[in-house]
Amino acid sequence: MTYALAEPSRDSADTRDEPWDEMVTGDGHVRAHWQGFISSGAADGASMAERWDAGRRLLFQNGVTYHAYADPQGVERPWPLDPIPLLLPQSEWHMIAEGLRQRARLLDRVLADLYGEQTLLRDGVLxxxxxLGDPGxxxxxxxxxxxxxxxxTLIATDMVRDRDGIxxxxxxxxxxxxxxxxTLENRVVMSQTLAEAFRGCNVERLSPFFEQLRQTLINLAPRCSGPDGCPRxxxxxxGPLNEAYFEHAFLARHLGLTLVEGADLTVxxxxxxxxxLGGLERIDVILRRVDxxxxxxxxxxxxxxxxxxxxLEAVRAGNVMVCNSLGSGLTDSVALIPWMGSLSRHVLGEAPLLADVPTYWGGxxxxxxxxxxxxxxxxxxxxFSSLGHRTSFGAELDHxxxxxxxxxIRRRPQDWVAQEPIVPSTAPVWRDGRKVARPLxxxxxxCATPDGDWTIMPGGLARISADERFASVTLQTGAGAKDVWIVGATIGQPQRRRGSAAMMPDGGGDTGPRTGDLPSRAADHLFWVGRYAERADAAVRxxxxxxxxxxxxxxPGAEEELVPLLRLMGFTGMIPMEISGLPQADAVRGMRQALEIVADPxxxxGLRATMDRxxxxxxxxxxxxxxxxxxxxxxxxDVASQPLKAEPATMQLRLDEVSRLLASLIGLELDGMSRGPAWRFLVLGRRLERAIGIVGAFNGCGLGSGTAGTVASLSVLLELAAAGAAYRDQHPVGIRREPVLSLLLADDDHPRSLAFQIKTVQRQLVKLPPIDAEGLAVSPTKLAxxxxETAAGMVADPQPTRDPTALADLTDRLGRLLPEISNLLSQAYFSHVFARTT
Amino acid sequence: MSLPARRKDDAVDGEAMAAAARRPVRYKCTHVTRYHYGDTVISAHMLAHLAPRAHPRQTNHNSTLTIIPWPGVVTGRSDWFGNPVTYAALHTPHRELKVTAEIDVTVSPPPPFTPDATPGWEDVAAQAASLAETLEFVRPSARVPLADTALTLFAAGFFPPGQRVGTGAMDLTRRIHDDFSFDPTATTVSTPISEVLTRRRGVCQDFAHLMIGALRALGLPARYVSGYLRTLPPPGKEKLKGADASHAWVQVWCGEADGWIDLDPTNGRQCDTDHVTLAWGRDYDDVCPLRGVIMGGGGHGVLVAVDVEPVDDR
Known part of the structure; x- marks a missing residue:
């Protein structure tokens, strides 16, 4: 027999055909546990629009996204959080939680049996x-x-509330x-946008659940391989292409785990x-999001x-714990649902506390x-879940x-299940400026606890069907989500504080970037973040x-300076060469055309492509x-993805905005990160890219071809290096080749000179762990x-500032040497030898 | 890795053979696999099904697996299907890897099998769908996906209503031998069954998968068997060293009385003491003799040499 997990029904009998309304009873009264929320004014239409906007802004800025696989571009979609939470009373939740605990105990034991003795099969229980027919x-x-x-270790259970309230x-x-x-990110946003109602409703906190999860993972460790006697x-x-990558990164940071991809690990x-970077570090527990x-x-x-x-061999040897255990997809199978009752009685000796949606298996x-x-x-x-999730609604099928x-079904009955169509409960949802009822x-x-018991998150994720009809509710089909508030029986009661709540606050999930073991792959990405950020900056300049x-x-003289700029744009691949080589007479027309091309997404x-990278x-x-x-x-x-207008004044405004944002990235690099290996690779990338860019600008402006260079090209170079003011202070007489070049090449007080870049790279490189030669003639770090050293000597030499041929020689040699340093870094620190099957 | 199969016309019929087939035969088999890599391999993980499984008609005396360079880790266990499986890992940089399996087994002749005395195929299919022993060999597997129409029609030709399961299976075995050409250049390890059926050519692995697919299309349980086949040199010639090969055939379940019967579609006959069994599973993927994942290596080449020698056991 099954216990009804619902508050006593207050609905009158004649409304039974209607779906259960989470907020209002059948006779139009607001349910008791919503009254605090309503009286706080949080549900008023007037403030809703504003909050909806604020919430969306917060989610957007926090980068909360999910991918849609169906989308050919693999674009990240913003997370569709609804501004009205779903409220459930504590008393009801306790009953649900008891049922979930029992279910978790059962599933764990069923898995253990099916991957072991299989008494359930031998005794005819299943x-x-x-x-054996489940591919899972x-x-x-x-x-x-x-x-x-x-x-x-962690189980998710999808439930719907039937018309009878169960x-x-x-x-x-x-x-x-x-x-x-x-769920946690939803809470962060809701507790900020609905701060008053949140406090007033005495909402149960989520943080103890996450602290529990972390404790459980630690306790599962077969040994402690971390630096301070803790398990790693x-x-x-x-990886980043997964639909829920945002969540993986967010959770890793929140729980203090190192985020890794398969290629980061080796057995x-x-x-x-x-x-x-520092070598191999032993891992004790893997929380996996790989199927x-x-x-x-x-x-x-x-x-x-x-x-x-x-x-698998490492798991077999007991040297690592993988959570959830490998093979646990077996209990995902919907075909098991019809047996839940008999399994519960057979395995636990208990009647099931949770009701299931009536389900039939064709086998x-x-x-x-x-x-x-x-x-x-x-x-x-x-x-079986490996057969996909395509759902057919019998009522909607034609003959x-x-x-x-x-x-x-006749051909392969065992591959099918059917479920009774439940009309799920509805809750108010904010759609197009008004509240509408939607199924959820x-x-x-x-989550498992170290003492072999289970704990239930006081809250969860309510997912909203995209339309009034109850369709399959997945993130892929574009449904929305709600935060779930378990509200206390007494309104206004002071917060119940738990020991660890202060450690991991609900509202401040951002515990700062990880500084621990830096996987080689992450170093590689950081290096390229530095390079692309700088490349974008150079393009914008x-x-x-x-x-x-x-x-x-x-x-005055602006037109003349368009000539070296056009050449530079051609040289860096922004525009085709036939435009970049136009003489001064055609420069204005050419540049207008060039801007059209650059604006093309x-x-x-173009700028958009660099930004994407x-x-x-x-x-x-x-x-x-x-x-x-x-x-x-x-x-x-977002700014870069909006269409760029080629009209110069409009474009300039947009470029100013992009430039400010790029500058704030530099600011964060300088002041917002601790000087660990992660920061070092970011800086190495930026400085190497800038050095390569300066040499490119010399070539682009025509100084690499052995000619003396015009005043126009020199002043363009000064402008791109943000060195105009500094130059004029020192040399009020005007633009002269020798002092300009000396400033751009050798002045190590100027942060956009070549000498400055080379010195910075040298300084950071020596702080990285050295790499042994290992099969190579010379160690790549030594070679770099x-x-x-050679490059530093070359830029310090005054000869190229005077002699155009020497300058051409310098740019030519640096043009080959600097990318080589980048390659050596890749070889030393990032080279992934990927596993291959033979 | 590719699996060269034996040439089907190597089998020589004759009185002497027939007499020999009625006695147990002891074999010493050597199976050498050499990998050559274009670049240094930093590490390698291997999974080998290269030890003969024991079963009522086969006794494993002593079998060894030698890997050079010497692996840091070697573990052995029994897989889900009861086959011995060896895991080995090595982290010594290498450009060449040599895996040698030495096998010493005795194979006994199968008990008498009368195809016409087996139950009707419909009854066998009905029974097999719910028996733990058989049902997983009816379901599609990685290399033998759900049968398409062409394969189902092909299979139905051998099993008219009421046909004895053994008779239909023997017909199928012979027909594959008669109508399909043994052609190592026609297929690769990843050629799908549908293509083998259309082109009517392939190697033992293809024929085994084809036959399994056909049987499963009708709900009949079929297993993939990996092993070796004793070959005889052409008349008057010395047998060449390393000229034998890995082989593959099929087991079909013929009801509870007869159980699993070994049939060799490449050679169009029931298996006997010429067949040494290594392992069985749902298809090649379950029992692949040597599977590996390496780091590094660049391009690679494989050489396989197999010797199957009967030894005088009297």
Whole structure:
């Protein structure tokens, strides 16, 4: 028998056909647990629009996004948070939580049995076809000997509230459940935008749950390999292209885990190691967001590039704990739902506390009969999660489609399940400036505790169906989300504080960038963040210089200076060569055309493209950069993605904005990051790029070809190097070749001179761990240092400032030497030798 | 790695062979796999199904696996299907890797099998769908996906209503041998079954997968068997060293009385004491003799040499 998990129904009998309204009873009264919220004024239409806006702005700036795979561009979408939370009373939640705890205990024991003794199959409790026929049953994981109660660390349970007020389980997610990070981010935003109502409603805090999760992970460690006697924990992500990468980075930072990809890890002697700049560091616990069969290309999917070869063997040897355990996708199967009651009685000796959505599996003759009889009514889904999640609504199928479905069930009955169509409860949702009722699915989270028990997050993720009809609610289909508030029985009661709440505040998830072990891959990304940020900055400087010279109040001689600017733009690949080589007479026309080209978002050399590269590089190291850095990047991306007008004055305004944002990135680099290896690679990237850019500007302005160079090109160079004022202070007589070049090449007090860049790179390089030659004739770091020494000598030599031929020789040699240093760094620190299957 | 198969016309029929097939035969087999890499390999993880599994008709006396360079870690266990499997990992930089399996087994002849005495195929299919022992060999697997129409029609030709499962399976075995050409250049390890069926050519691995796919299309349980086949030199010639090869065939479940019967579609006959079994599973992926993941290496080449020698056991 099943206990009703609902507050006593106050609905009158004649409203039974209507969905349950979460806020209002059938006779139009606001439910008791919403009254505090309503009286706070938080639900008033007037303030709602404003808050909705504020919330969206916060989410946008925090970079809360998810990817849509269907989108060919792989664009990140903003997280669609609704400004009205879902409120549930504490008393009701306690009952749900009890049911979830029981369910977690059950699923963990079922997994242990199915991957071990399989008494459930032998005793006939489960039909063998349900398990052995599930592609999610990973034979390589059978016999993994894991400590009791450690198969499932984190579980997500999707539930809907039926018309009778009872919450019913729709599905469980036991493999690598998504949503905890988004839930926390929702809370951060809601507690800020609805601060007063939040305080007034006595909302249960989420932070103890996350502290618990962290404790559990620590306790699962088979040993402590960290520097201070602590276990070393990592979060394994499929990478920045995954739909929930934001959450992975957010959660890793919040829980203090190192965010890693499969290629960052290696298995040696049946133990897992992280490849860091300083060498291999042993890993004790892996919280994974990579699906079961992708985790080990040796024993599972051979074509996976997301996993770690030999991982399963390391787990088998007991040297690492993977959470949730490998193979746990088995209990995701919807086909198990019809057996939940009998499993609970058989395994736990207890009646189930949670109700399930009535479900029928085609592999069972009796249930198949129900299925076939309900073709015009039931909701049909693939039985096993690896078969996909395509849902068919029997009631909406036409005759042909229904016949087709029936035939497909007849052919492969065991691959199908059907569920009774539940009309889910509705809650008010803010849509297009007004409140409308929308159906919702509640995702609750369960976490194992070190003492073998389970704890339930007091809250969760309510996902809203995109339309009034209850469609399948996934992030992919563009539904919205709500924060879930478990509100206290007494309004205005002082906050219940828990011991650890102060450590991880709900409202301040940003605990600063990670400074621990820097994976080589992250170093690589950081290096390129530095390079692309600088490249964007250089492009913006050039464009501003160009646009300014086309406006009405351009200074005398401006037209002449368009010639070197055009050449420079051609040289850096922004525009085609035939425009860049135009003589002075055509320069104005040429530059107008050039700006059109640069403004074109499709131009691979344009500003937009550079910005995209910067964003992509940064997305792989979100957890290593200050939160503010990501926020600036988000705004930058937004500004850069708006169509750019080629009209000079308008363009200049936009460029000024981009320039300010890029400058604030430099500011954060200087003042917002501690000087660890992460910072060093960012700076190395920026300085090397700038050095390469300066040499490029010499060539672009025609100084690399052995000619003396015009006053126009020299003044352009000074402007691009932001050195005009400094030069005029020292040399009031005007532009002369020798002092200009000396300033740009050798003045190490000027932050945009070549000498300054080379010195900075030298200074940072020696602080990195040296790399052994290992099979090479010379160590790459040693070689890079030698090259830098040579470069430093070359720019200090006064000869090129006087002799055009010597300058041409200098730019030529530096033009080859500087990129070589970049290559040596890659070779020394980033080179990933990727695993291959043979 | 590629799996060269034996040439099907190597099998020589004759009185002597028939008599020999009725006695247990002891074999010493050597299976050498050499990898040559264009660049240094920094580390390698391997999974080998290169030890013969014990079963009622096969006794494993002593079998060894030698890997050079010497691996840092070697562990052995039994996989889900009961096959012995070895994991090895090495982190010594190398340009060449040599894996040698030495196998010493005795193979006994199968019990008498009368195809016409087996149950009707529909009954076998109905029974197999729910038995733990058989149901996973009815379901699609990585290398044998759900049958398309062409394959289903092909299979149906051998199993008219009421046909004895053994008779249909024997017909299928012979027909693949008769109508398909053995052609190592026609396919690669990743050629899909549908293409083998259209082009009517392939190697033992393709024929085994094709036959498994056809049987499963009708709901009949079929297993993939990896092993070796004893070959005889052409009349009057010395047998060449290393000229044998890995082989693959099929087990079909013929009801509870007969159980699993070994059939060799490459050679169009039931398996006997010429066949040495290494491992069985749902398809090649479950029992691949040597699977590896390496770091580094650049391009690579593989050389495989197999010797299957009967030894005098009297």
């Amino acid at each position: 039909p063998p076809a349900l398990v 049953f990973l034979r390589a994981c059978h016999g993994l000997n894991l400590p009791a109660g450690s198969r499932l 919450w019913r389980v729709l599905a469980s997610r036991t493999q690598a459940p998504t949503g905890t990070g988004y 924990l990592v979060l394994l992500t499929p 040696r002697d049946q133990a897992v190691y992280l490849k860091t 079961d069969d992708f985790c080990d290309p040796l024993e599972l999917r051979p074509d996976s590039i997301l996993g770690v070869p030999g991982l 069972d003759a009796r249930q198949r009969a129900e299925m076939v009889a309900g073709l015009d009514r039931l909701v049909f889904r693939p039985a 042909a489609a229904r016949t087709e479905l029936a035939a497909s 699915v509640l995702r609750a989270f369960t 050039t464009l501003r210089a160009a646009a300014r010279r086309l406006t009405d109040d351009a200074h 499709a131009n691979p050399g 910067l964003r992509r590089a940064a997305s792989g190291v979100r957890d290593r950069l200050p939160g503010e850095f990501s926020r600036v990047l988000t705004v930058l991306g 240092n030698d090259l830098l």
